[in-house]
Amino acid sequence: MYVCICHGVTEKQIQKAAKNGVTSLTQLQAETGCGTGCGSCVNMAIETLMQAQNTPDFLNVRNQQNNTQPLPSFA
Numbered sequence: 738m739y740v741c742i743c744h745g746v747t748e749k750q751i752q753k754a755a756k757n758g759v760t761s762l763t764q765l766q767a768e769t770g771c772g773t774g775c776g777s778c779v780n781m782a783i784e785t786l787m788q789a790q791n792t793p794d795f796l797n798v799r800n801q802q803n804n805t806q807p808l809p810s811f812a
């Protein structure tokens with residue numbers, strides 16, 4: 738399904754972008770152009786990106802990335 742008609746960006750492309758590390762609308766716009774035309778798709782783009790970020794695939798990638806980070810120091 739198309740999310741952005743102006744730039745021909747589909748739901749699957751947004752899901753793929755999320756899987757590849759896109760975490761914000763700004764990043765999504767830079768990567769796909771989604772939302773940089775008339776702007777009417779921005780809310781749907783954000784919703785699709787947020788849903789993609791809550792998939793098990795995305796969470797696994799994020800957890801793996803977090804495991805390589807040092808623990809924060811509170812001292």
Ligand code: FES
Nearest residue numbers: 741743774775776
């Ligand atoms: S529909 Fe996405 S910018 Fe117009």
